[in-house]
Amino acid sequence: MIVLIGFMGAGKSTVGRLLGQRLNMPFVDSDAVIEEESGRAIAEIFDTSGEAGFRDIEEDVIGRLLTGPPSVVSLGGGACGRVATRARLAGHTVVYLAVDLAEARRRVGTGGGRPLARGAGLEELYAGRLRQYEECATISCDTTGRTPEDIVDDIATALREDDQP
Numbered sequence: 001m002i003v004l005i006g007f008m009g010a011g012k013s014t015v016g017r018l019l020g021q022r023l024n025m026p027f028v029d030s031d032a033v034i035e036e037e038s039g040r041a042i043a044e045i046f047d048t049s050g051e052a053g054f055r056d057i058e059e060d061v062i063g064r065l066l067t068g069p070p071s072v073v074s075l076g077g078g079a080c081g082r083v084a085t086r087a088r089l090a091g092h093t094v095v096y097l098a099v100d101l102a103e104a105r106r107r108v109g110t111g112g113g114r115p116l117a118r119g120a121g122l123e124e125l126y127a128g129r130l131r132q133y134e135e136c137a138t139i140s141c142d143t144t145g146r147t148p149e150d151i152v153d154d155i156a157t158a159l160r161e162d163d164q165p
């Protein structure tokens with residue numbers, strides 16, 4: 001399994017889709033699965049069940065995706081906050097797409113359906129998560145100022161190096 005993690009706006013879904021094509025592997029986005037299975041938008045789940053309710057659903061969906069067929073899987077930016085999810089990532093190839101806060105803000109814009117990007121506190125959220133991403137990652141890739149194609153090239157190279165005896 002190749003898992004993409006990182007903050008909102010890191011490009012996990014865009015890069016994940018391209019990486020899947022490059023590696024000839026299916027691509028799956030945990031947020032898309034959550035929305036599809038529940039029939040509700042992420043923002044609606046936050047509104048009705050709160051963040052904790054969303055995190056429970058997210059943990060369950062990710063648990064299933066990580067034991068499913070080999071795929072490129074992108075996780076929501078807050079997924080690594082759950083201990084169970086961090087434990088389940090062990091043994092997988094986990095690619096951390098790093099982005100600086102200013103660029104994440106630019107890419108996310110006014111939120112685009114992301115409840116946690118709407119209000120204040122983004123800086124604190126960002127600072128609190130960096131260590132989690134770094135701890136989970138087996139490969140790190142800086143995305144700031146770079147195109148998705150460039151990033152995919154880097155990841156493909158790192159994956160080949162990973163495979164060397």
Ligand code: S3P
Pocket residue numbers: 006007008009012031042075076077078079113114115116
């Ligand atoms: C979240 C990030 C979102 C989505 C939800 C919560 C977060 O995913 O899971 O809005 O806590 O950072 P993206 O990182 O794909 O935007």
